Amino acid sequence: xxxxxxxxxxxxxxxxxxxxxxxxxxxxxxxxxxxxxxxxxxxxxxxxxxxxxxxxxxxxxxxxxxxxxxxxxxxxxxxxxxxxxxxxxxxxxxxxxxxxxxxxxxxxxxxxxxxxxxxxxxxxxxxxxxxxxxxxxxxxxxxxxxxxxxxxxxxxxxxxxxxxxxxxxxxxxxxxxxxxxxxxxxxxxxxxxxxxxxxxxxxxxxxxxxxxxxxxxxxxxxxxxxxxxxxxxxxxxxxxxxxxxxxxxxxxxxxxxxxxxxxxxxxxxxxxxxxxxxxxxxxxxxxxxxxxxxxxxxxxxxxxxxxxxxxxxxxxxxxxxxxxxxxxxxxxxxxxxxxxxxxxxxxxxxxxxxxxxxxxxxxxxxxxxxxxxxxxxxxxxxxxxxxxxxxxx
Numbered sequence: 001x002x003x004x005x006x007x008x009x010x011x012x013x014x015x016x017x018x019x020x021x022x023x024x025x026x027x028x029x030x031x032x033x034x035x036x037x038x039x040x041x042x043x044x045x046x047x048x049x050x051x052x053x054x055x056x057x058x059x060x061x062x063x064x065x066x067x068x069x070x071x072x073x074x075x076x077x078x079x080x081x082x083x084x085x086x087x088x089x090x091x092x093x094x095x096x097x098x099x100x101x102x103x104x105x106x107x108x109x110x111x112x113x114x115x116x117x118x119x120x121x122x123x124x125x126x127x128x129x130x131x132x133x134x135x136x137x138x139x140x141x142x143x144x145x146x147x148x149x150x151x152x153x154x155x156x157x158x159x160x161x162x163x164x165x166x167x168x169x170x171x172x173x174x175x176x177x178x179x180x181x182x183x184x185x186x187x188x189x190x191x192x193x194x195x196x197x198x199x200x201x202x203x204x205x206x207x208x209x210x211x212x213x214x215x216x217x218x219x220x221x222x223x224x225x226x227x228x229x230x231x232x233x234x235x236x237x238x239x240x241x242x243x244x245x246x247x248x249x250x251x252x253x254x255x256x257x258x259x260x261x262x263x264x265x266x267x268x269x270x271x272x273x274x275x276x277x278x279x280x281x282x283x284x285x286x287x288x289x290x291x292x293x294x295x296x297x298x299x300x301x302x303x304x305x306x307x308x309x310x311x312x313x314x315x316x317x318x319x320x321x322x323x324x325x326x327x328x329x330x331x332x333x334x335x336x337x338x339x340x341x342x343x344x345x346x347x348x349x350x351x352x353x354x355x356x357x358x359x360x361x362x363x364x365x366x367x368x369x370x371x372x373x374x375x376x377x378x379x380x381x382x383x384x385x386x387x388x389x390x391x392x393x
Contacts, residue, residue: 002030004039004062006049014041014049017378019064019105021052026061029054035128035163038065038073053110053129057163063110063129078136081108082144089372098182098191100203100372101145106382107374114141115199117182117191119148122199123171126154128162138172149173153199168194181262185210187237188262189230190255197227204369204385205231205297208333211367211389212295213238215331219292222246222284222325224277224318229256229270231295236265240293246273246280278314281321290327296334301341308340312349315341319353323361326392335367335387343386350388360393 006014010025021041033039033054039062041050048069052062065073085107089099101121102114111127114137121141125131131154138150150173155166170176180191184206193200212231216238223232226245233256235243247253253272260270273280277298296318301311319334326332336346343366354361367387375382 001040002033002037002054004029004033004041004052004054006041006043008044011043011049014064014067017064017067019052019110019376019379020060020381021062021064023059023061029061036132038129053127055128055162058128058161060127063105063127065108065110065129075136075140078109078133079140079144082114082137082140085109086145088374092372096182096184096206098184098189098201098203098206100370101141103373103382105379106376112137113199114145115201115203116145116147117180117193117200120176120180120193121145121147121150122193123150123152124154124156124199125152126156126158126162128164131162131164134171142173147173149176151176151193153193156198184230185213187230187233188259189233190228190258190262192228192255202227202230204337204373205335206370206372208335208367208387209234212293212333215293215333216240219330220290221293221295222291222322223295223297224281224322225296225298226256226272227252227297229253229259229272231297232256232270233259233263233265235293235295236260236269237263240269242269242271244271244273244291246275246277248274248276250274278317278321281318281325285321285324289325290330291325292327292330294322294326294330294332296322296332298335300338301336307338308345311338311341312345315346315349316353316356319350320357323354323357323359323390323392326359328392330392331364332361332390332392333367333387334390335385337385339381339384341386343383346386347388350390354390361390362393363388364391365389 005027007027035056050064052064085102111130113124115122150171152171155168191201213234216235221235221243223245232243232245369385
Protein backbone atom coordinates (compact mmCIF):
# COMPACT_ATOMS: atom_id res chain seq x y z
CA UNK A 1 0.00 0.00 0.00
CA UNK A 2 1.23 3.52 -0.78
CA UNK A 3 2.57 5.32 2.28
CA UNK A 4 2.90 8.77 3.78
CA UNK A 5 5.59 9.08 6.44
CA UNK A 6 5.32 11.61 9.26
CA UNK A 7 8.35 13.50 10.57
CA UNK A 8 9.68 12.50 13.98
CA UNK A 9 7.84 14.38 16.71
CA UNK A 10 5.08 15.56 14.36
CA UNK A 11 2.67 12.71 15.07
CA UNK A 12 1.27 14.10 18.32
CA UNK A 13 -2.01 15.32 16.80
CA UNK A 14 -2.55 11.94 15.13
CA UNK A 15 -1.96 10.19 18.44
CA UNK A 16 -4.72 12.45 19.83
CA UNK A 17 -6.84 11.22 16.89
CA UNK A 18 -7.07 14.56 15.12
CA UNK A 19 -8.00 13.77 11.49
CA UNK A 20 -5.90 16.39 9.64
CA UNK A 21 -2.31 15.96 8.47
CA UNK A 22 -0.65 19.21 7.41
CA UNK A 23 2.09 19.32 4.79
CA UNK A 24 4.67 20.56 7.32
CA UNK A 25 4.34 17.32 9.29
CA UNK A 26 5.15 15.11 6.30
CA UNK A 27 8.60 13.59 5.74
CA UNK A 28 7.72 11.83 2.49
CA UNK A 29 4.91 10.54 0.28
CA UNK A 30 5.21 7.67 -2.17
CA UNK A 31 5.96 9.14 -5.57
CA UNK A 32 3.21 7.02 -7.13
CA UNK A 33 0.53 8.51 -4.85
CA UNK A 34 -2.27 10.41 -6.60
CA UNK A 35 -4.81 12.82 -5.11
CA UNK A 36 -7.72 10.79 -3.84
CA UNK A 37 -5.67 7.71 -2.99
CA UNK A 38 -5.98 6.10 0.42
CA UNK A 39 -2.52 6.00 2.00
CA UNK A 40 -1.05 4.18 4.97
CA UNK A 41 0.19 6.81 7.44
CA UNK A 42 3.17 5.77 9.47
CA UNK A 43 5.94 7.15 11.66
CA UNK A 44 9.59 7.25 10.60
CA UNK A 45 10.16 3.97 12.48
CA UNK A 46 7.36 2.25 10.55
CA UNK A 47 4.64 2.36 13.22
CA UNK A 48 1.10 2.46 11.83
CA UNK A 49 -0.76 5.69 12.61
CA UNK A 50 -3.81 5.79 10.32
CA UNK A 51 -5.29 5.36 6.87
CA UNK A 52 -5.88 8.72 5.21
CA UNK A 53 -7.15 10.17 1.94
CA UNK A 54 -4.42 12.06 0.06
CA UNK A 55 -4.72 15.59 -1.36
CA UNK A 56 -1.57 16.60 -3.22
CA UNK A 57 -2.43 20.30 -3.67
CA UNK A 58 -3.83 21.15 -0.24
CA UNK A 59 -2.00 22.35 2.86
CA UNK A 60 -4.03 19.65 4.58
CA UNK A 61 -2.23 16.96 2.67
CA UNK A 62 -4.24 14.05 4.06
CA UNK A 63 -7.40 13.46 6.09
CA UNK A 64 -7.79 10.40 8.26
CA UNK A 65 -10.42 7.82 7.36
CA UNK A 66 -9.55 5.35 10.10
CA UNK A 67 -7.13 4.96 13.01
CA UNK A 68 -7.57 1.17 12.98
CA UNK A 69 -4.91 -0.86 11.17
CA UNK A 70 -7.42 -3.69 10.71
CA UNK A 71 -9.79 -1.44 8.75
CA UNK A 72 -10.22 -2.00 5.01
CA UNK A 73 -11.24 1.16 3.13
CA UNK A 74 -13.77 -0.25 0.68
CA UNK A 75 -17.48 -0.11 -0.10
CA UNK A 76 -18.39 -1.82 3.18
CA UNK A 77 -16.39 0.80 5.09
CA UNK A 78 -18.34 3.65 3.48
CA UNK A 79 -21.65 1.84 3.96
CA UNK A 80 -20.99 1.35 7.68
CA UNK A 81 -20.04 4.98 8.16
CA UNK A 82 -23.14 6.19 6.29
CA UNK A 83 -25.44 3.80 8.15
CA UNK A 84 -24.05 4.88 11.52
CA UNK A 85 -24.41 8.57 10.65
CA UNK A 86 -28.02 8.16 9.55
CA UNK A 87 -28.87 6.18 12.71
CA UNK A 88 -27.57 9.11 14.78
CA UNK A 89 -30.28 11.40 13.37
CA UNK A 90 -33.33 9.36 14.35
CA UNK A 91 -34.22 11.71 17.23
CA UNK A 92 -35.29 14.32 14.68
CA UNK A 93 -37.94 12.10 13.11
CA UNK A 94 -41.37 13.67 13.31
CA UNK A 95 -40.10 17.24 13.71
CA UNK A 96 -38.72 17.76 10.21
CA UNK A 97 -38.06 16.02 6.92
CA UNK A 98 -34.87 18.05 6.36
CA UNK A 99 -31.76 16.80 8.16
CA UNK A 100 -27.98 16.77 7.78
CA UNK A 101 -27.28 13.06 7.39
CA UNK A 102 -23.49 13.21 7.15
CA UNK A 103 -21.32 15.92 8.72
CA UNK A 104 -17.87 15.27 7.24
CA UNK A 105 -15.03 14.62 9.74
CA UNK A 106 -17.42 14.49 12.68
CA UNK A 107 -19.08 11.44 11.10
CA UNK A 108 -15.78 9.89 10.04
CA UNK A 109 -16.12 10.89 6.38
CA UNK A 110 -13.81 13.87 5.73
CA UNK A 111 -14.95 16.18 2.96
CA UNK A 112 -18.41 14.57 2.71
CA UNK A 113 -21.62 16.40 3.56
CA UNK A 114 -25.07 14.99 2.83
CA UNK A 115 -28.22 16.98 3.55
CA UNK A 116 -31.68 15.46 3.19
CA UNK A 117 -34.63 17.54 1.96
CA UNK A 118 -37.61 15.20 1.88
CA UNK A 119 -36.94 12.62 -0.83
CA UNK A 120 -33.87 14.49 -2.11
CA UNK A 121 -30.34 14.09 -0.75
CA UNK A 122 -27.79 16.78 -1.60
CA UNK A 123 -24.21 15.57 -1.74
CA UNK A 124 -21.35 18.03 -1.25
CA UNK A 125 -17.74 16.88 -1.66
CA UNK A 126 -15.04 19.35 -0.69
CA UNK A 127 -11.79 17.37 -0.73
CA UNK A 128 -9.66 15.47 -3.22
CA UNK A 129 -9.95 12.44 -0.96
CA UNK A 130 -13.74 12.40 -1.12
CA UNK A 131 -14.13 13.34 -4.78
CA UNK A 132 -13.38 9.96 -6.41
CA UNK A 133 -16.14 8.29 -4.37
CA UNK A 134 -18.99 10.45 -5.68
CA UNK A 135 -20.93 7.74 -7.53
CA UNK A 136 -20.42 5.16 -4.77
CA UNK A 137 -21.55 7.59 -2.06
CA UNK A 138 -24.64 8.57 -4.07
CA UNK A 139 -25.66 4.94 -4.52
CA UNK A 140 -25.10 4.12 -0.85
CA UNK A 141 -27.09 7.16 0.30
CA UNK A 142 -30.04 6.06 -1.83
CA UNK A 143 -29.81 2.53 -0.41
CA UNK A 144 -29.32 3.52 3.23
CA UNK A 145 -31.45 6.69 3.49
CA UNK A 146 -34.24 5.65 1.13
CA UNK A 147 -34.20 8.91 -0.82
CA UNK A 148 -35.28 9.01 -4.47
CA UNK A 149 -32.83 11.63 -5.76
CA UNK A 150 -29.19 12.52 -5.14
CA UNK A 151 -28.13 15.95 -6.37
CA UNK A 152 -24.55 17.20 -6.12
CA UNK A 153 -23.62 20.67 -4.89
CA UNK A 154 -19.84 20.38 -4.90
CA UNK A 155 -19.39 24.03 -5.85
CA UNK A 156 -17.96 25.57 -2.68
CA UNK A 157 -14.88 27.80 -3.05
CA UNK A 158 -12.84 25.48 -0.81
CA UNK A 159 -12.55 22.98 -3.68
CA UNK A 160 -10.12 25.37 -5.36
CA UNK A 161 -7.64 24.76 -2.53
CA UNK A 162 -7.84 21.05 -3.35
CA UNK A 163 -7.24 21.58 -7.08
CA UNK A 164 -10.82 20.59 -7.88
CA UNK A 165 -13.27 22.16 -10.30
CA UNK A 166 -16.81 22.93 -9.09
CA UNK A 167 -19.67 20.54 -9.87
CA UNK A 168 -23.39 21.14 -9.67
CA UNK A 169 -25.91 18.67 -11.03
CA UNK A 170 -27.86 15.42 -10.68
CA UNK A 171 -25.93 12.29 -9.69
CA UNK A 172 -28.39 9.45 -9.18
CA UNK A 173 -32.08 8.63 -9.01
CA UNK A 174 -34.99 10.72 -10.21
CA UNK A 175 -34.57 14.29 -11.51
CA UNK A 176 -35.33 17.22 -9.21
CA UNK A 177 -38.93 18.33 -9.10
CA UNK A 178 -40.08 21.85 -9.98
CA UNK A 179 -39.98 22.88 -6.32
CA UNK A 180 -38.69 21.31 -3.12
CA UNK A 181 -40.70 22.21 -0.02
CA UNK A 182 -39.67 20.90 3.39
CA UNK A 183 -41.48 20.79 6.72
CA UNK A 184 -39.72 22.12 9.83
CA UNK A 185 -41.61 22.13 13.10
CA UNK A 186 -44.88 22.66 11.25
CA UNK A 187 -43.60 25.39 8.93
CA UNK A 188 -43.29 24.89 5.17
CA UNK A 189 -40.10 26.17 3.54
CA UNK A 190 -39.12 26.30 -0.13
CA UNK A 191 -35.54 25.17 -0.79
CA UNK A 192 -33.61 26.05 -3.95
CA UNK A 193 -31.40 22.98 -4.15
CA UNK A 194 -29.70 23.80 -7.45
CA UNK A 195 -28.87 27.45 -6.76
CA UNK A 196 -29.32 28.22 -3.05
CA UNK A 197 -26.54 28.85 -0.55
CA UNK A 198 -24.58 25.84 0.75
CA UNK A 199 -26.66 22.77 -0.18
CA UNK A 200 -29.73 24.94 -0.76
CA UNK A 201 -30.60 25.88 2.80
CA UNK A 202 -29.23 26.59 6.30
CA UNK A 203 -30.17 23.41 8.12
CA UNK A 204 -27.79 24.32 10.93
CA UNK A 205 -30.10 27.10 12.16
CA UNK A 206 -33.13 24.87 12.82
CA UNK A 207 -33.00 25.13 16.62
CA UNK A 208 -32.31 28.86 16.48
CA UNK A 209 -35.33 29.38 14.25
CA UNK A 210 -37.40 27.64 16.93
CA UNK A 211 -35.83 29.94 19.55
CA UNK A 212 -36.71 32.97 17.42
CA UNK A 213 -40.30 31.78 17.26
CA UNK A 214 -40.46 31.46 21.05
CA UNK A 215 -39.18 35.02 21.58
CA UNK A 216 -41.39 36.78 19.03
CA UNK A 217 -44.88 37.06 20.47
CA UNK A 218 -45.98 40.71 20.26
CA UNK A 219 -42.46 41.81 19.24
CA UNK A 220 -41.29 44.22 16.58
CA UNK A 221 -38.52 42.25 14.90
CA UNK A 222 -35.54 43.17 12.72
CA UNK A 223 -33.97 40.30 10.76
CA UNK A 224 -30.66 41.19 9.08
CA UNK A 225 -29.05 39.11 6.33
CA UNK A 226 -32.41 37.35 6.19
CA UNK A 227 -31.67 35.32 3.00
CA UNK A 228 -34.91 33.39 2.25
CA UNK A 229 -36.65 34.72 5.34
CA UNK A 230 -36.96 31.59 7.44
CA UNK A 231 -36.13 33.42 10.68
CA UNK A 232 -38.73 36.01 9.67
CA UNK A 233 -41.36 33.36 8.97
CA UNK A 234 -40.55 31.77 12.35
CA UNK A 235 -40.99 35.14 14.08
CA UNK A 236 -44.32 35.76 12.38
CA UNK A 237 -45.50 32.24 13.23
CA UNK A 238 -44.56 33.03 16.83
CA UNK A 239 -46.87 36.05 16.88
CA UNK A 240 -44.53 38.92 15.98
CA UNK A 241 -46.28 42.26 15.64
CA UNK A 242 -44.07 43.13 12.65
CA UNK A 243 -40.88 41.90 10.98
CA UNK A 244 -38.50 44.02 8.90
CA UNK A 245 -36.21 41.70 6.89
CA UNK A 246 -33.11 42.97 5.10
CA UNK A 247 -30.94 41.24 2.50
CA UNK A 248 -28.90 42.36 -0.51
CA UNK A 249 -30.27 39.59 -2.75
CA UNK A 250 -33.50 40.24 -4.65
CA UNK A 251 -33.97 36.55 -5.62
CA UNK A 252 -33.53 35.49 -1.97
CA UNK A 253 -36.19 37.98 -0.90
CA UNK A 254 -38.53 36.66 -3.60
CA UNK A 255 -38.14 33.18 -2.08
CA UNK A 256 -38.75 34.73 1.35
CA UNK A 257 -42.07 36.11 0.15
CA UNK A 258 -42.86 32.65 -1.22
CA UNK A 259 -42.14 31.11 2.20
CA UNK A 260 -44.48 33.62 3.81
CA UNK A 261 -47.24 32.63 1.38
CA UNK A 262 -46.61 28.89 1.89
CA UNK A 263 -47.44 29.34 5.57
CA UNK A 264 -50.48 31.59 5.00
CA UNK A 265 -49.07 34.25 7.33
CA UNK A 266 -50.26 37.86 7.40
CA UNK A 267 -48.21 39.64 4.72
CA UNK A 268 -49.11 43.05 6.18
CA UNK A 269 -46.86 42.29 9.17
CA UNK A 270 -43.84 41.60 6.95
CA UNK A 271 -41.61 44.14 5.19
CA UNK A 272 -38.83 43.00 2.83
CA UNK A 273 -35.98 45.41 2.16
CA UNK A 274 -33.35 44.81 -0.53
CA UNK A 275 -30.32 46.74 0.71
CA UNK A 276 -26.77 46.55 2.01
CA UNK A 277 -27.27 45.59 5.67
CA UNK A 278 -24.46 47.81 7.01
CA UNK A 279 -25.92 50.87 5.28
CA UNK A 280 -29.49 49.93 6.26
CA UNK A 281 -28.53 49.59 9.93
CA UNK A 282 -26.92 53.03 9.93
CA UNK A 283 -30.02 54.51 8.31
CA UNK A 284 -32.28 52.90 10.91
CA UNK A 285 -30.01 54.28 13.65
CA UNK A 286 -30.19 57.77 12.15
CA UNK A 287 -33.98 57.47 12.04
CA UNK A 288 -33.98 56.56 15.76
CA UNK A 289 -35.76 53.26 15.06
CA UNK A 290 -35.84 50.53 17.70
CA UNK A 291 -36.87 46.87 17.94
CA UNK A 292 -37.76 44.23 20.53
CA UNK A 293 -35.90 41.40 18.78
CA UNK A 294 -32.97 41.68 16.39
CA UNK A 295 -31.35 38.82 14.45
CA UNK A 296 -27.84 39.22 13.00
CA UNK A 297 -26.91 36.17 10.90
CA UNK A 298 -24.33 37.40 8.38
CA UNK A 299 -22.49 35.34 5.77
CA UNK A 300 -18.99 34.05 6.43
CA UNK A 301 -16.74 37.10 7.01
CA UNK A 302 -13.61 35.04 7.85
CA UNK A 303 -13.23 31.68 6.07
CA UNK A 304 -9.79 31.24 7.69
CA UNK A 305 -7.86 32.74 10.61
CA UNK A 306 -5.95 34.85 8.08
CA UNK A 307 -9.10 36.94 7.56
CA UNK A 308 -9.96 37.22 11.26
CA UNK A 309 -8.82 40.82 11.86
CA UNK A 310 -10.86 42.30 9.02
CA UNK A 311 -13.83 40.10 9.90
CA UNK A 312 -13.68 41.16 13.56
CA UNK A 313 -14.23 44.78 12.51
CA UNK A 314 -17.28 43.80 10.46
CA UNK A 315 -18.77 41.72 13.29
CA UNK A 316 -18.18 44.54 15.76
CA UNK A 317 -19.79 47.08 13.43
CA UNK A 318 -23.04 45.19 12.94
CA UNK A 319 -23.33 44.21 16.60
CA UNK A 320 -22.69 47.77 17.77
CA UNK A 321 -25.43 49.03 15.46
CA UNK A 322 -27.75 46.19 16.43
CA UNK A 323 -27.34 46.86 20.15
CA UNK A 324 -28.06 50.56 19.63
CA UNK A 325 -31.30 49.65 17.83
CA UNK A 326 -32.38 47.22 20.55
CA UNK A 327 -34.93 48.40 23.10
CA UNK A 328 -34.30 47.88 26.83
CA UNK A 329 -35.44 44.37 27.69
CA UNK A 330 -35.15 43.33 24.05
CA UNK A 331 -33.29 40.29 22.71
CA UNK A 332 -30.42 40.04 20.23
CA UNK A 333 -29.57 36.78 18.45
CA UNK A 334 -26.15 37.24 16.89
CA UNK A 335 -24.16 34.66 14.93
CA UNK A 336 -20.87 33.94 13.24
CA UNK A 337 -20.35 31.04 10.85
CA UNK A 338 -16.71 31.99 10.18
CA UNK A 339 -14.22 29.22 10.84
CA UNK A 340 -11.54 31.86 11.42
CA UNK A 341 -13.44 33.37 14.36
CA UNK A 342 -13.43 31.27 17.54
CA UNK A 343 -16.31 31.27 19.99
CA UNK A 344 -14.17 33.09 22.56
CA UNK A 345 -13.13 35.75 20.06
CA UNK A 346 -16.72 36.22 18.90
CA UNK A 347 -17.91 36.77 22.46
CA UNK A 348 -15.13 39.32 23.01
CA UNK A 349 -16.10 41.14 19.80
CA UNK A 350 -19.75 41.37 20.88
CA UNK A 351 -18.73 42.50 24.37
CA UNK A 352 -16.59 45.23 22.80
CA UNK A 353 -19.51 46.28 20.63
CA UNK A 354 -21.76 46.63 23.70
CA UNK A 355 -19.10 48.72 25.44
CA UNK A 356 -18.74 51.06 22.44
CA UNK A 357 -22.52 51.29 22.13
CA UNK A 358 -22.76 52.26 25.84
CA UNK A 359 -25.22 49.40 26.30
CA UNK A 360 -25.46 46.99 29.23
CA UNK A 361 -26.48 43.51 28.16
CA UNK A 362 -26.76 40.02 29.63
CA UNK A 363 -25.72 36.85 27.85
CA UNK A 364 -28.53 34.32 28.24
CA UNK A 365 -27.30 31.46 26.10
CA UNK A 366 -24.56 30.24 23.80
CA UNK A 367 -26.01 29.14 20.46
CA UNK A 368 -24.74 26.58 17.96
CA UNK A 369 -25.82 24.30 15.14
CA UNK A 370 -28.48 21.64 15.62
CA UNK A 371 -27.89 18.11 16.85
CA UNK A 372 -27.59 16.78 13.30
CA UNK A 373 -24.33 18.79 13.07
CA UNK A 374 -22.36 16.89 15.74
CA UNK A 375 -18.80 17.89 16.65
CA UNK A 376 -16.30 15.11 17.24
CA UNK A 377 -14.36 15.75 20.45
CA UNK A 378 -11.09 15.15 18.61
CA UNK A 379 -12.08 17.66 15.91
CA UNK A 380 -13.17 20.99 17.48
CA UNK A 381 -12.83 22.67 14.06
CA UNK A 382 -16.18 21.07 13.24
CA UNK A 383 -17.93 23.63 15.47
CA UNK A 384 -18.10 26.43 12.90
CA UNK A 385 -21.43 28.07 13.87
CA UNK A 386 -21.42 30.05 17.07
CA UNK A 387 -23.98 32.47 18.42
CA UNK A 388 -25.17 34.37 21.46
CA UNK A 389 -28.59 35.20 22.83
CA UNK A 390 -28.38 38.56 24.61
CA UNK A 391 -30.88 40.68 26.53
CA UNK A 392 -30.41 44.40 26.77
CA UNK A 393 -30.63 45.65 30.34
